[in-house]
Amino acid sequence: MPHDHSHAHIDPKSGDRRVSVAIWANGLLTVAQIVGGILSGSLALIADALHNFSDMASLVIAFAARKIARRPADDRMTFGYGRIEIVAALINYTTLILIGFYLIYEGGMRMIDPPQIQGWTVVILGGVALVVDTLTALLTYSMQKGSVNIRALFLHNLSDALASVAVIVGGSLIILYDMRWVDPAITIGIALYILYLAITEIGGPIRTLMLGSPPDLDCGAVINAMRGIDGVADVHHVHLWQMQEHEAALDCHVVLTNEGWTRIEGIKAELKACLKDRFGISHSSLEFEHEDHAHMNAALYGHGSSARKEETG
Structure with a gap:
């Protein structure tokens, strides 16, 4: 199946303005909620304030990451700066997890x-x-x-909106029935939801930073397509990873038949076209070997040997 890398494109300046507005709005809200939470004695309100504060910090990180990600590659970062947005997402999800556990602890103490x-x-x-x-x-x-990066922010904000609904319901129950236990109970509920969102989403950034293969890319299909090119005997030492969030990359060794060796440039062009058109892999580095001098016992993935010891000689 073709690998679709299409995604929504937002004008960078327009996107920056949106993030800026969100930063100021969350900053002012955080101050108001902390003051209100202290004056009212509501832990749920302070919990929502802490969540909003993490949103503001996340927005600042994301705003900076968007700016840095646009820098071109240089001698210090030869792959460019695009991965800074992945790092920002990981930081944001990690802070959500820490806040979630803290709120569960505080809510438990107030339930008593x-x-x-x-x-x-x-x-x-x-x-x-x-x-x-x-x-x-x-x-x-x-x-x-x-x-x-922005998805992490969106989930922050969505969970905040749901938490605010819960806070309003809790405050109403306190006014009507003096159900004070509802406030810490709602706090724990907010915390559990925060943890659920963060834990289910954090795997993507970790996979990318660990140089994992793109999750929506069938590695076996890529290898079979390469092996199916006329003149290709086999491939090994395959590395598939995401250079940036929407840019898949591949490098591998390609073993050519004796006939294929005579038209190596044509096969290279055919392989690169196949990788780009069928799988969306726009960056590929291919090292060619003649089948009479190919690596022995080479592993399909990675750069090692499939045997216990490397062949020598």
């Missing part, structure tokens, strides 16, 4: 001895938070389809 809480302050600030979180999610929605 629920404090007095001013419900109206919780409801009003929760409503303001819901508006800001929804606005931020809308600003980043169209951008997140083409960037793991």
Whole structure:
């Protein structure tokens, strides 16, 4: 199956403006929620504030990452700076996990001895938070389809909006029925949801940074397609990875038959066209070997030997 690398394209300047607006909105909201949480005694409100603060930090990281990622390759970063957005996503998901565990601990402590809480302050600030979180999610929605960095932000904002709804419900129950235990219970619920989002999404950035093969690319199909080119006897020492989020790369050794060796440039062009057109692999480095002098016992993947010891001589 062809490997589709299509994704949404947002004008960089327009995207930067959206992220800037989101940074200011989350920064102001965080201050308001922390003050309100302290005055009202609501841990759920402070939990939402901490989540919003992590969003603001995430937005700052993402904003900087977007700027840095546009730099061209140089002698220090010969692959370019595009992977900084993957690093930013990993940082953002990691902070979400840490915040989630902290909130579970604090919520558990308050379940034992629920404090007095001013419900109206919780409801009003929760409503303001819901508006800001929804606005931020809308600003980043169209951008997140083409960037793991912005997707991390979008999920932050989406979980914030849902958390704000929970905070409003909790404040209403406190006003109506003095159910103070609802506040730490909602805090724990928010924390569990944060953990779920972060843990299910963090694998993608880790896989990319570990030079894993693109998750939507069938490595076996790529190898079989290469082996199917007339004049190719075999391939080995295959490396498939993502140079950046939407740019797959391959390098490998290609073993040619005696007949194929006589038209090596034509086979190279055919291989590169196949890789690009069928699988979206735009960057490929191919090392050719004659079948009479090919590596013995070479591993299909990696750069080692399939045997216990390398053949010598």
